[in-house]
Structures are given as structure tokens and as C-alpha cells.
Amino acid sequence: MRAARLSVLTFTAVAALTAVTGCTEKGSSGDSDRVIDVTATDSKCEVSKKEFPAGHVELAIENKGSKVTEVYVLFPDDRIVTERENIGPGTKQKVTAEVKAGAYTIACKPGMKGDGIRQEVKATGGSVAKRDPRLDAAVAAYRKYAQEQADATLPLAKNFAAAVKAGDLEAAKKAYAPSRIGWERTEPVAESFGDIDPKVDVRADGLEGGQKWTGWHRLEKSLWQDKKISAEDKTLADQLITDLTDWQNRVGKADITPTSMANGAKELLDEVATGKVTGEEERYSHTDLVDFKANVEGAEKSYALLKPVAAENNAALVTELDKQFAALNTLLDKYRADKTSYDFTSYDKVGDADRKQLSDGVNALAEPLSKLAAAVVTKSS
Structure with missing residues (x-):
């Protein structure tokens, strides 16, 4: 966010x-x-x-x-x-x-x-020119993916909220990061609505004048910094579920195009660069690498769906993207127990040199990824 x-x-x-x-x-x-x-x-x-x-x-x-x-x-x-x-x-x-x-x-x-x-x-003018049928299929598949992520998030978020409402600090901490994975994978879709993201994923330094702080990060602060769960936190847990249910119900109505998928993949890398690599996103829980991996997975999903058309239009770009996605995923694997686990190293344990390496990996992927939208609509010369 x-x-x-x-x-x-x-x-x-x-x-x-x-x-x-x-x-x-x-x-x-x-x-x-x-x-x-x-x-x-x-x-x-x-x-x-x-x-x-x-x-x-x-x-x-x-x-x-x-x-x-x-x-x-x-x-x-x-x-x-x-x-x-x-x-x-x-x-x-x-x-x-x-x-x-x-x-x-x-x-x-x-x-x-x-x-x-x-x-x-x-x-x-009139309607947009007819697309390559493969791009229409990519949009349909991505829309299904976004809905699946929202559907999978709700039970995990309810587990988190239930732990908060029960006053169980340790259970709430354990449920926190998993409840965010589906959101982080599809964040550009959620952000496209404008009003949901500020309710569920805003950080303290992102609040606008007069805005009440709600959502995951408000509860994150209570759990890790304040080390206690208040009556207000229990109310905020209910509000989080209400807002995420709104997101779940609206995902299928999002305006999605091949270029918005490609640009959304780049936005996810920007999220990593400005929030996860810096440690600002999860400043209390230090679960940044879970979000980091989910953002990369979401970007890679968009890319994989668009890849057949992009490969025909700009083969060199696809070769570079394949290389950089693989390199960044390999780098992330260093910080988790196994390749299927989301049990990542706490980010406060990751030193400056390693953070620089992660940042370099993100930047190496973000630059060619910024060209993906053009590659799905225009053949390279």
C-alpha cells in the first residue's frame, strides 16, 4: 500500500x-x-x-x-x-x-x-478495436484469479479477526500475515475502486486529514507495538471483515484490460520497492517478506497470462522478464524454510547488504516490466 x-x-x-x-x-x-x-x-x-x-x-x-x-x-x-x-x-x-x-x-x-x-x-470515437482473442482470455483468467484471491482471503481474515476479538494476542499475530496474502497478490485491482484500500491497508503516515485509522496496519500496531488488544481493536476487527467483504463482492465488477493487467504488475513491483524493501509496510510485525512474495506472485500471474502475446510482439523482453522473475524468486527463497512455505525470515533480521540485494533484484525486474503493457499491443521493430 x-x-x-x-x-x-x-x-x-x-x-x-x-x-x-x-x-x-x-x-x-x-x-x-x-x-x-x-x-x-x-x-x-x-x-x-x-x-x-x-x-x-x-x-x-x-x-x-x-x-x-x-x-x-x-x-x-x-x-x-x-x-x-x-x-x-x-x-x-x-x-x-x-x-x-x-x-x-x-x-x-x-x-x-x-x-x-x-x-x-x-x-x-466508437468502441475500442477488437482485441486478440488470447488477450480476452487472459483478462477472463485474471478476473477469475482476482476473485479466487478475494474468496480465499475472507476465511483467513475471519480467523485473524476472531483471534483479535477473543483477545488472543499470539493467535492474532500468527494469523495476521496469512490473512494479507490474497490482498497483496491482487492489490492493483483492490486499489482501482479507490475507497476500499484506505479503509483496510493504510499506514499511519498515509492518513489524510480527518481520516480515521482502520484496517490491518492499525491492528498490527496494537499487536506488536502496544502488545495489547483493546475494546476498540475488537470493533476494528469487525470493520475489517465488513470492508474486505465489500472488496470480495466488488472484485468481479472491476474494469480490467490487458494493459491494466500489465501496468498492475508494474505497480506491484513499485509496492515492493517503496514499502517492502524499505521495511515501512510492516513496520511493527516485520512480516514484509510475506507481502513481498505475494506481490511478486501477483505480478508474475499477470505476466504469465499475457506472455503468449508479448512473446510474439517482443521476444527479447519476454526473455529478460523470465530471467529476472526467476532471479528474484531465487533470491526470496533464501529467506524461507522451503519453496512452498510462507514462513519467511523476520525482516528486522535482514541486514542492509541483503536489503540492497533485494532492492537491486526488484529494480532489475521493474525496468523491463514497465514495458509489458506496450508489448501486448505493439510489435517491436
Whole structure:
């Protein structure tokens, strides 16, 4: 879970926010009507065009500000179409997305906080061109996978909640990490709804003004740092199950495309790089490597489903991705009892040199993975 999330706004509120936050349109420098240049600064979010053809589009993002930023394409109700996190000052990123005709918002988030600087845009024309049937099959298989993960999470989360409500500190600690695996495998789908993630997976430093801290990490703090279970914690355990049940019921309604699968795989690696490798995600329980492995598994699932088409379009990329996934999984295996176990080394026992090695492995995979979305829609030259 990244430090903060975009709050859910009505379309009217989005329009009002756009009017006051400095989002402006600039002249296009792109070579194609399907390329949208996005220039982010600390106070502006400039886009090269407000209208573009429905179908596959590319965001060519440049951060000219002094802060790390994120860029989102959002539906009018703030569900996420696609996103790219952790775009450092002076760096560029490219993101390929598939959009249907309709209204959208492009949002830049300097400092990765708040609702972002927003620009309303519009995809025009008829329906998106017919996809390769293999990609439709990949989307269907991934949708089934996401639902299976949600269905499997609920019983584990209920075990965790039951231990909390019983006041059994040790049982709750034992049930905590397993209850998060399905969520971590499919986190981009859960995040796409906008309102569920801040309820169940926010950290203390990710709270927005006036937001009550709920969810897994609030309970994690009680179990490991406070070393006691309060009456409020028992209420929060019930709330966690209510919110996760909401997620389970909504997973099947998520908007999923081949490019969102590919971008979601990259987002999972970003989650590892910014939360798990640093030890910030599970700062009390130190179960970061469980989340780390689940994120990698989720990314690899998306990749495996898209691989047949990507291999035809960009064989060299697939060769590199196979290599880097294997290398990172081998590295992770060093920290668990066996290859089928989620009994990982407590992350506070992992030294700086080993953390650097894990970080290097994530970065080596993340770079080629950022090209997967383009590879499922465009043949390499």
C-alpha cells in the first residue's frame, strides 16, 4: 500500500477541483494523436491534448518538479484506469493504457499526497478495436484469479479477526500475515475502486486529514507495538471483515484490460520497492517478506497470462522478464524454510547488504516490466 490514496470524489467535485488547481492544457509535442504528453511540476499538471481517440493511448510523462509524483488516469467516479507511481524529479515514464470512449481525469500528485492536480480529458470515437482473442482470455483468467484471491482471503481474515476479538494476542499475530496474502497478490485491482484500500491497508503516515485509522496496519500496531488488544481493536476487527467483504463482492465488477493487467504488475513491483524493501509496510510485525512474495506472485500471474502475446510482439523482453522473475524468486527463497512455505525470515533480521540485494533484484525486474503493457499491443521493430 502506497503512503496515501486519492479520495473518492463525485464528478462534479472533480470538475471543480480542476478549475482551481492549476491544471492547464498545452500544445502537443507528440508524434501521434494517441500520445498524451503529461508534464508534472510541483504546482501544475499539463497535458498535450484534452481529446484523443478511444483505444490504446500512451502517456509520455515528465516530472519537471522537485517532488516525487504519481500520475493517474481516472474514471469520473475516481476509479483508477491506470497509474504510475514514484516518478522522480527530472525523470520520464511511459504508460500504455486502453480506454473506451468517455470522460476521464488525468491527475498528477506531487509529493504523492492529496487529491492531485487534475485535468479533465475525453476519449472520443466508437468502441475500442477488437482485441486478440488470447488477450480476452487472459483478462477472463485474471478476473477469475482476482476473485479466487478475494474468496480465499475472507476465511483467513475471519480467523485473524476472531483471534483479535477473543483477545488472543499470539493467535492474532500468527494469523495476521496469512490473512494479507490474497490482498497483496491482487492489490492493483483492490486499489482501482479507490475507497476500499484506505479503509483496510493504510499506514499511519498515509492518513489524510480527518481520516480515521482502520484496517490491518492499525491492528498490527496494537499487536506488536502496544502488545495489547483493546475494546476498540475488537470493533476494528469487525470493520475489517465488513470492508474486505465489500472488496470480495466488488472484485468481479472491476474494469480490467490487458494493459491494466500489465501496468498492475508494474505497480506491484513499485509496492515492493517503496514499502517492502524499505521495511515501512510492516513496520511493527516485520512480516514484509510475506507481502513481498505475494506481490511478486501477483505480478508474475499477470505476466504469465499475457506472455503468449508479448512473446510474439517482443521476444527479447519476454526473455529478460523470465530471467529476472526467476532471479528474484531465487533470491526470496533464501529467506524461507522451503519453496512452498510462507514462513519467511523476520525482516528486522535482514541486514542492509541483503536489503540492497533485494532492492537491486526488484529494480532489475521493474525496468523491463514497465514495458509489458506496450508489448501486448505493439510489435517491436
